[in-house]
Amino acid sequence: MRIIDTHTHILPGVDDGIQKEKDALEALRVLAKTGVTDCFLTPHVAKKRGFDHDKAFLEERFRAFKALAEKAGIPVRLHLGSEVDKCEDFYETVVNAPSLNKTDYVLLDFGMEEADIEELVYTFRVKGKKVVVAHPERFSYMDVHDWEKVRKEGGILQLTAKHILKKGRRPFNKRARKLLKKGLCDLVASDLHNVEGANLMKEAYDYVLRKKGEEFAKKVFWKNAEPFTG
Template identity: 35%
Template sequence: MWSLFSRETIAESDILKGVTDYHSHILPGVDDGVMTTEEAFELLSVYEELGIRTIWLTPHVMEDYPNKTDILRERFKSFSICYNQYSQNPVTLCLASENMVDSLFMHRLGKEDLLPIIDSKHLLIETSCYIPPFNFARLLEQIIHKGYIPVFAHPERYHYLSAM
């Protein structure tokens, strides 16, 4: 078992073998994450070495990055094909999104034009770190009413949650 006092690396310990990463910004060129295919391949090779077997690519969808679902699906498909041809030991790639709860999100929620974590209806959401969205409880109810389970990306950042 790996510990802080062990001399073996995390890769040598196999502690991450078989793990699924449900939140990453590895789909190149769509948000503030990885910019190039080459960078993405380098990062994915580290995941391969660590034994991580599944990675959810979760690009931002927000007013600053108004990524469209169909375009993200196309980019994901072409990137996945390239990656599977490139890698000797590819990890499984899946597509979802990290959704800022803003006016764009509310519009897309109304149209059910979202990328949840497939087969679970878990929807990765984020808000401002310091103040909740206006009518936050009502917004969460709307998300749940649509059949989604909200999952906070970076919950440690939401200072206002400790005051609720």
């Protein structure tokens, strides 16, 4: 079994995720212990929330943290990415932020205001970017039919482990379960912001394995993420 976590806020001190290096290392240790082999560090790039770091800055912080994790002997392969909030100059912001391990895949947060996600995914695809949609279960205005259309445009739906396990906000949990049931799930990730909950990827894996079978679990926790790991 292999688990790739494609969405975490573990890179310390750059967003609203983990702040201290020792906590970040502890989160990695828990991930490693519970079967996570690869972990993407995807800090927020969100000007409105004050997280407007550029690529060079995040790359530098990533290199330093990766060296620290290696020195600590934690057996998880680390990759840099970012989670970019929808904004006015969305495409330019995305281009200037780290993509998932320098591939054409980008992790996007479409925010709480209603957005034409299908149209945006299409626009990005035409420009050569493949969109991973962060936490589709959060968007109350989107239904199963809308997500089917987003997927047809190439959108990759990334559900959050804690919502699949009903450990988040109720409406999010409900929608995550519904999307999973319908097979509208391409990836499961932790969206980890603190050490607590670092064990949920394995728990979510076991749940998905029980409900959807081994082939499906392998796809959404591993195979579908392989193109990003290089």
